[in-house]
Amino acid sequence: MVTAFNESKDLAYFASKSLLNACNYLVEKSNNSKLxxxxxxxxxxxxxGILYESFLKNNGTLSLSKVNYSTIANTKSFDDSASSILTIASSLKLNNFIKELRNNNDTFFDKFIELL
Incomplete structure (x- = not known):
């Protein structure tokens, strides 16, 4: 993940690092709770602004497309508990992203409520 067309600090890296640190803090806090x-x-x-996703095709050419959101896997180590999936979303269609996230959450809980 990189910030394109910008010569300032790598905001993408710092944002993802800050987010992961916040999540780690919350996980540790809840794991240490007696509740x-x-x-x-x-x-x-x-x-x-606009979010782009890119990858290399099988023929070695670069594919670049505009997306509303994308995900990246952050693997700080090969330990399963130290990896996270981060979602990056554009503010341009934020309402659509939030609605889709809500629908996915509702579907998850409807399907697994008995197991939870």
Whole structure:
């Protein structure tokens, strides 16, 4: 993840690092609690402007497309508990992103409510 067309500090890196630190703090705080509860964290970074996603195609050419949101896997180590999925969303269609997130959460809880 990089901030494109910008010569200032790497805001993308600092935003993702700050978000992961905040999530780690919340996880540690709840794990150290004597209360029994379940927390689900959905780390999201909202950017102003247009968000692009790119990858290399099989033929070696670069694919670049405008997206409303994207996800990245942050693997600080090979330990499963130290990896996180971060979502980056554009503010341009934030309402659509929030509605889709809400629908996904409702579907998850409807499907797994008995197990929880």
């Amino acid at each position: 029994k509860f379940c927390n689900i964290y959905i780390p999201v970074i909202i950017i102003e």
